Amino acid sequence: MRKFALLAAVAFAVSSAANAQIVTKYSGIQPTEHPASYTEDYFAQELAALTKGSIKVEVYHNTQLGDAVANVQSIRNGTIGFSTVSTANLNQVIPAMDMYSLPFLFKNEAHFWWFLAQPEAAALAKPLEDKGIKIIAYIDSGARNFFAQKAIRSPDDMKGVKVRVMASPVMISTMKALGATGVPVAWAELYTALQTGVVDGAENNHPSVVAKKFYEVSKYYTLDEHMRIPDAMIMSMKLWNQLNDDQKKAVLEAGQRAQAYMRGAWHVSEVKDLQELKGKFTEIVTPDKAPFVKAVSGMVNEEGKRLGVEKTIAFILDSQKSF
Numbered sequence: 001m002r003k004f005a006l007l008a009a010v011a012f013a014v015s016s017a018a019n020a021q022i023v024t025k026y027s028g029i030q031p032t033e034h035p036a037s038y039t040e041d042y043f044a045q046e047l048a049a050l051t052k053g054s055i056k057v058e059v060y061h062n063t064q065l066g067d068a069v070a071n072v073q074s075i076r077n078g079t080i081g082f083s084t085v086s087t088a089n090l091n092q093v094i095p096a097m098d099m100y101s102l103p104f105l106f107k108n109e110a111h112f113w114w115f116l117a118q119p120e121a122a123a124l125a126k127p128l129e130d131k132g133i134k135i136i137a138y139i140d141s142g143a144r145n146f147f148a149q150k151a152i153r154s155p156d157d158m159k160g161v162k163v164r165v166m167a168s169p170v171m172i173s174t175m176k177a178l179g180a181t182g183v184p185v186a187w188a189e190l191y192t193a194l195q196t197g198v199v200d201g202a203e204n205n206h207p208s209v210v211a212k213k214f215y216e217v218s219k220y221y222t223l224d225e226h227m228r229i230p231d232a233m234i235m236s237m238k239l240w241n242q243l244n245d246d247q248k249k250a251v252l253e254a255g256q257r258a259q260a261y262m263r264g265a266w267h268v269s270e271v272k273d274l275q276e277l278k279g280k281f282t283e284i285v286t287p288d289k290a291p292f293v294k295a296v297s298g299m300v301n302e303e304g305k306r307l308g309v310e311k312t313i314a315f316i317l318d319s320q321k322s323f
Contacts, residue, residue, distance in 0.1 A: 022247075023056045024081030024239055027065035027074065029187055034211045035265040036084055036139060036231065037061045043082075043137075043233065043258035050250035055243075057082060063188045069167060076132035078238030084139055087230050088168040093131045096124060099309045101170035103296045104289070105316055106228045109140075111323040113263075116230060120312050125232075134240050137233040137255035140266040141205055143225035147214055148201025152222040153287050155179055155295045164190055164202035170303050174226070177299040178292065194218055203227075206273040207266070215280035222285040224292055233258060 026044060030036045037059075044057035066074060071083040072092060091098035099105075106112040115121055116138050125135045146152050148161060159179040165171035167184045175182035185193045185202075193199045194217040201218060203226070209215065233255055240248065278284055304313040 021054055021056055022239075022242065023058065025065065025079075026057050026059040026082040027071045027080045028059065028061045028084050029063045029068055029071070030061060030084075030208070031211045032061045034061075035207055035262060035269045036141075038265055039139060039258050039262040040082075040084060042261050043254050046257050047250060047254040050254055051247055055247060055250070067186045067188055069186075072133070072234075075234055075236045078132075078236045080236065081239040082233065082235050084231050084233055086141065086166060087232050088166045088171060090128065090133070090232065090234075091168055091170075093133060094127050095169075096307050096309050097128070098168050098170040099124070099304070099307055099312065100229050101166075101168045101174070101227060102300050102303060102313070103174050103226045104293050105300075105313070107320040107323045109143075109228070111320060112228045112230070113140075114323070115316055115319070120315060124309070124312065128234075129237055132237045134235045134237055135232045136235050136252055137259040139231035139233055139259065139262050141229060141231045142207070142266065142270055144203045144205055144227040144229065145224055146201055146203045146222040146226075147209060147218040147220065147281070148222075149219055150200070151220040151283060151285055152201070152224070153285055154291050161201055162199045164193060164199040170307075171227075173299050173303055174296055177296045179295075190214070191217060205270070206277060207269045210273040210276055215277060219282040220285060221277060221281045221283075222287060224287050224289055226292060226296075 026040055028037055028040045040059050040061070044059050047055055047057055065071070065080060068085045068089040069092065071080065071085055072089055074080045075083055087097050087100040106115065128135065146163070150157065150161070152158055155178045161180040162183050163175050163180045164185040165175060165182040172182035183199050185199060190202055191212060191214065194202065194214065202214065209221070235251065243251065300313070304310045
């Protein structure tokens with residue numbers, strides 16, 4: 001009888017350990033009303049449903065757990081389970097990921113999403129796993145445009161202008177090619193940097209400009225669409241390796257659902273926010289893109305060689321004609 005009771009107790013303990021809920025954190029940098037934040041909440045809800053509550057994701061928005069650079073390191077050491085970061089922020093781990101920051105790489109939104117579904121994109125991301133990071137989905141971050149205290153109608157207008165960029169060597173090189181100076185500034189500090197003149201301008205997408213109210217500290221918005229840098233939904237490999245096969249499958253499924261959700265939410269937000277911005281800036285400039293493309297063409301080739309991604313860039317640029 002005692003032996004039976006002991007075996008039952010051991011079986012219960014093993015079962016309880018196997019069914020123990022995993023609780024982890026998701027760190028986001030955008031305000032709660034940003035479509036990226038909605039997507040992070042949606043992912044957490046979907047993952048809880050798919051795993052029948054065996055994985056609980058606590059979501060923190062608006063840099064509560066750190067900025068993008070800090071989040072990358074927290075993912076690697078397993079302090080947090082998930083985060084959304086620009087692929088530009090992943091260059092600190094795998095320099096080749098900065099390829100996505102190259103200007104005028106993608107012809108349009110359809111071209112952008114087509115490439116992210118190609119084996120070449122998967123091959124670019126795979127080395128991150130050895131560094132503790134797994135990409136489980138991509139998040140749309142739209143086309144990036146300049147906002148500044150002066151109107152930018154051509155590269156000539158960028159001479160001497162200090163432009164906030166992410167901590168990306170490619171973005172800094174891009175600003176140099178355009179005649180400006182790229183100044184890395186943390187996202188949470190950008191409003192103050194514009195307000196105090198630490199930088200003269202910056203660049204980002206419509207929803208981010210609206211969410212952070214950058215129109216209050218800049219006058220002109222230039223729709224040059226110089227970059228389409230994907231955001232990545234990333235996961236700690238330390239957490240991934242704790243999961244069973246069913247949980248891993250659920251994470252990937254929740255990631256794909258979140259990616260699809262975000263594409264719809266982003267499109268709605270982008271259209272709505274551009275309309276709002278038309279009433280906020282002194283002027284919205286729609287420039288001829290050709291001089292901008294010409295100014296950076298040499299730099300694109302140089303950065304491709306430095307990053308060792310010449311073949312991938314050639315593949316992307318060649319495929320533009322199909323879009």
